[in-house]
Amino acid sequence: MKPSSHPMHVPTLDCNHFQFHDDGHEAEFAAQLIDSFKRTGFVKLRNHGIPDNMIQDLFRWMRQFFSLAPEDKQEAHHPPSRNTPQRGWSKYGDESTGYLQGAKGVERADVKEHFDVGDVTDTLFPTRWPSSSLPGFQPFVESYYTVIYTFAVRIMAILETGFSLPKGAFTNRIKPDASDLRLAHYPPVPASLITQGKAARIWPHTDFGLITPLFQDGVGGLEIENRAKCRNHPNLQANGKNDDEPDFLPVEPEPGNIMVLNVGDTLERWTNGELPAGVHRVVLPSTFNQDVNNSGEAGLLPDRYSTAFFFKAARGEDVSPVDAFVTEEKKAKFPPMTSAEYQRFRTQTMYSYD
Numbered sequence: 630m631k632p633s634s635h636p637m638h639v640p641t642l643d644c645n646h647f648q649f650h651d652d653g654h655e656a657e658f659a660a661q662l663i664d665s666f667k668r669t670g671f672v673k674l675r676n677h678g679i680p681d682n683m684i685q686d687l688f689r690w691m692r693q694f695f696s697l698a699p700e701d702k703q704e705a706h707h708p709p710s711r712n713t714p715q716r717g718w719s720k721y722g723d724e725s726t727g728y729l730q731g732a733k734g735v736e737r738a739d740v741k742e743h744f745d746v747g748d749v750t751d752t753l754f755p756t757r758w759p760s761s762s763l764p765g766f767q768p769f770v771e772s773y774y775t776v777i778y779t780f781a782v783r784i785m786a787i788l789e790t791g792f793s794l795p796k797g798a799f800t801n802r803i804k805p806d807a808s809d810l811r812l813a814h815y816p817p818v819p820a821s822l823i824t825q826g827k828a829a830r831i832w833p834h835t836d837f838g839l840i841t842p843l844f845q846d847g848v849g850g851l852e853i854e855n856r857a858k859c860r861n862h863p864n865l866q867a868n869g870k871n872d873d874e875p876d877f878l879p880v881e882p883e884p885g886n887i888m889v890l891n892v893g894d895t896l897e898r899w900t901n902g903e904l905p906a907g908v909h910r911v912v913l914p915s916t917f918n919q920d921v922n923n924s925g926e927a928g929l930l931p932d933r934y935s936t937a938f939f940f941k942a943a944r945g946e947d948v949s950p951v952d953a954f955v956t957e958e959k960k961a962k963f964p965p966m967t968s969a970e971y972q973r974f975r976t977q978t979m980y981s982y983d
């Protein structure tokens with residue numbers, strides 16, 4: 630990542646240092662969180678309270694699930710509809726984040742497969758699990774869901790403090806829970822396809838929900854849009870040297886289960902643009918040495934695993950700006966629409982089940 634003086638520097642906040650787990654001492658944490666979100670759309674967190682062994686176990690379960698035989702995964706295949714939240718397994722080719730940026734008619738599928746899990750109480754859209762091929766998988770993933778959900782609610786409460794909003798301004802609008810937990814596997818892919826722009830593990834996109842906590846393995850490749858390249862970005866000073874800036878900047882994996890946390894579209898809407906959603910993609914790891922590795926087998930990127938929690942507003946909630954963010958000078962930038970309508974509109978663009 631860029632030096633700390635760069636406007637796109639993503640700090641690693643230590644939740645213990647900020648006494649994140651103690652209700653009385655969150656103001657400093659909230660201020661730094663909001664500063665990083667405003668500038669970059671992202672933050673990194675250590676000592677976030679998700680136990681190390683739980684994260685390691687989750688990655689172990691992911692490797693086991695994705696190495697099941699295709700017919701076992703097929704049992705858990707996402708229902709055949711683009712109008713519903715994704716639940717269960719989506720195979721390579723089902724999702725094309727490239728379409729979110731208007732790239733129609735071009736091969737823009739993501740080189741990945743994923744497994745999406747809803748809240749256990751979400752009886753409207755139940756998760757499809759593999760029936761008997763992976764005993765223990767479902768209870769473990771459900772227990773992780775509870776832990777990461779509780780974490781996400783805490784962050785929303787901290788954002789209320791940071792913006793001096795009444796308690797509940799955000800957190801009263803998240804029940805019943807409509808979030809999705811995603812387990813993702815990126816299979817090996819020739820690096821040359823990525824450098825030639827013919828493939829991406831995920832094309833540039835924003836997430837649709839409020840916030841996304843993410844854990845990645847050590848392979849790398851996650852990158853965030855460099856807002857310093859874009860002269861008129863409202864939250865960054867133009868420095869007159871933008872042409873020298875790259876379009877994207879890597880978010881390197883770090884030892885110690887560092888969490889990456891980003892702003893999604895719904896939070897951008899609720900805050901009337903004060904926290905713009907962070908554009909990101911997954912491509913070639915910055916450490917991947919093309920000159921050495923560009924021939925034969927060695928030019929193949931290894932498997933990569935990650936897990937993102939798309940924390941969302943309740944389906945019936947409006948995703949237009951919360952009153953506190955609208956003034957005479959700063960009119961609402963986003964029209965009223967329910968979260969369910971917004972999610973459907975975004976998912977339809979990107980998901981090509983047939």
Ligand SMILES: O=C(O)CCC(=O)C(=O)O
Pocket residue numbers: 811813831836843845851909910911934935936937
């Ligand atoms: O795998 C990653 O690091 C990012 C995943 C992601 O951006 C997504 O699934 O929306």
Ligand SMILES: [Fe+2]
Pocket residue numbers: 834835836909
């Ligand atoms: Fe994403």
